[in-house]
Amino acid sequence: MIQLIRGFKDILPGEVELWQHIEKTAAGLFEQFGFQEIRLPIMEHTELFARSIGQDTDIVEKEMYTFPDRKGALVTLRPEATASVVRSYIQHKMYATDPVQKLYTIGPMFRRERPQKGRYRQFYQINAEVFGIDSPLIDAQLIFMLSALFTRLSILDTSVHINSLGCPACRPDFKKALSLFLADVKEKLCPDCIRRHGQNPLRVLDCKVPSCRESIVGAPSLGDFLCDHCRRHFATVTRSLEGLDVPFVIDGKLVRGLDYYSRTTFEVRTEALGAQNAVAGGGRYDGLVKALGGPDIPGIGFAIGFDRLTEVTGLKGKDFVKKPDVFVAALGEKSMALALEWVCALGLEGLVVEMGAGEKSLKSQMKRADRLGARHVLIVGEKELAEKTAILRNMATKVQSALPMDHIVKNVIENINSAHP
Ligand code: ATP
Numbered sequence: 415m416i417q418l419i420r421g422f423k424d425i426l427p428g429e430v431e432l433w434q435h436i437e438k439t440a441a442g443l444f445e446q447f448g449f450q451e452i453r454l455p456i457m458e459h460t461e462l463f464a465r466s467i468g469q470d471t472d473i474v475e476k477e478m479y480t481f482p483d484r485k486g487a488l489v490t491l492r493p494e495a496t497a498s499v500v501r502s503y504i505q506h507k508m509y510a511t512d513p514v515q516k517l518y519t520i521g522p523m524f525r526r527e528r529p530q531k532g533r534y535r536q537f538y539q540i541n542a543e544v545f546g547i548d549s550p551l552i553d554a555q556l557i558f559m560l561s562a563l564f565t566r567l568s569i570l571d572t573s574v575h576i577n578s579l580g581c582p583a584c585r586p587d588f589k590k591a592l593s594l595f596l597a598d599v600k601e602k603l604c605p606d607c608i609r610r611h612g613q614n615p616l617r618v619l620d621c622k623v624p625s626c627r628e629s630i631v632g633a634p635s636l637g638d639f640l641c642d643h644c645r646r647h648f649a650t651v652t653r654s655l656e657g658l659d660v661p662f663v664i665d666g667k668l669v670r671g672l673d674y675y676s677r678t679t680f681e682v683r684t685e686a687l688g689a690q691n692a693v694a695g696g697g698r699y700d701g702l703v704k705a706l707g708g709p710d711i712p713g714i715g716f717a718i719g720f721d722r723l724t725e726v727t728g729l730k731g732k733d734f735v736k737k738p739d740v741f742v743a744a745l746g747e748k749s750m751a752l753a754l755e756w757v758c759a760l761g762l763e764g765l766v767v768e769m770g771a772g773e774k775s776l777k778s779q780m781k782r783a784d785r786l787g788a789r790h791v792l793i794v795g796e797k798e799l800a801e802k803t804a805i806l807r808n809m810a811t812k813v814q815s816a817l818p819m820d821h822i823v824k825n826v827i828e829n830i831n832s833a834h835p
Pocket residue numbers: 494525527532533534535536537538539670671690691692693694695696717718719720721722
């Protein structure tokens with residue numbers, strides 16, 4: 415039997431309802447905050463990711479699904495969404511009408527990592543991105559919106575970790591200090607970090623290897639190196655978050671796995687996930703639009719790990735499965751033809767409908783109606799045909815009413831509504 419590819423997964427009925435619920439909740443919340451949806455291709459020119467994410471990142475070095483298409487051009491299944499959103503923002507000159515654009519997108523990402531709990535090779539993200547706003551107030555609003563989503567999804571044991579990565583004016587000094595520090599602990603670092611630390615010492619702070627994590631404990635903190643502008647920006651973000659009652663932890667060693675971040679950087683973690691404890695990450699990327707060939711317009715955004723969200727929320731897909739309002743149980747060919755008509759008409763009226771699937775007896779149809787959690791069963795057999803009625807049974811109260819077949823759709827809806835006003 416052919417199985418799915420390792421690290422990929424099916425989202426089955428019974429689970430998918432939770433995914434739908436989360437999608438709807440996120441979209442609804444984001445739209446309240448002025449965001450519009452954007453849908454993007456899952457494949458892009460490799461160069462887009464190589465240039466935006468950065469050459470010596472885990473993603474670009476070893477995780478991308480890159481291959482030549484049939485004519486030889488290198489294409490990549492997107493490992494993250496921000497690069498594509500920025501590409502689209504530039505390509506369609508969205509800034510021409512209004513540099514301020516608030517966009518969200520939901521969809522699959524691909525990274526060839528070691529599959530384990532909370533880490534897949536095709537996983538899903540919910541992204542929100544804001545272009546054209548320099549003010550630190552938008553940083554705070556974005557983090558507020560992110561934590562409001564967790565609250566709406568009943569995910570309570572999360573913590574927001576926040577840091578400033580500085581800007582091209584102040585980061586070089588920090589990099590120098592960090593490089594000096596790392597030179598001293600070099601023999602304790604993993605081979606990747608030894609290779610990278612000269613070129614890009616910030617990467618070492620993001621390394622997940624335990625010995626690297628231990629080695630950086632005494633490393634210099636970004637906060638001590640910020641220029642006045644970055645310091646003020648960060649102070650406004652934290653002050654605004656306090657005003658908005660969003661609890662946060664300042665983490666001087668928080669950097670992100672992507673190269674293009676500047677100033678505000680944040681991550682949401684939860685204790686419920688074990689090793690893969692990041693449920694969302696984001697930050698400012700003020701230089702990215704320009705680096706990818708657009709005008710000098712700032713940006714900020716976040717990505718939520720959708721799969722991990724489904725694992726930490728106490729909500730269950732089964733609780734969102736739609737139950738039939740009416741199950742039509744019919745016996746005999748004539749009745750079954752009527753059942754088909756009724757089910758189609760009731761469905762068009764907006765009810766959730768189901769009918770017998772060819773079961774021989776009324777009993778087995780009632781059993782299936784019960785298993786599906788049907789609220790009402792509409793019964794029609796020889797006797798009802800003769801009397802030109804159908805029996806509507808309320809499955810909760812067990813009350814049965816004989817309804818005339820004439821205008822049956824109207825009769826059923828009236829009966830249901832009078833029972834549940
Ligand atoms: P991690 O530290 O867990 O490797 P990351 O820094 O690589 O995460 P980002 O690129 O910031 O992650 O992506 C944002 C979010 O997407 C993460 O916080 C996480 O919840 C989720 N995510 C990242 N990689 C995976 C994966 N392979 N499988 C499932 N979710 C993932």
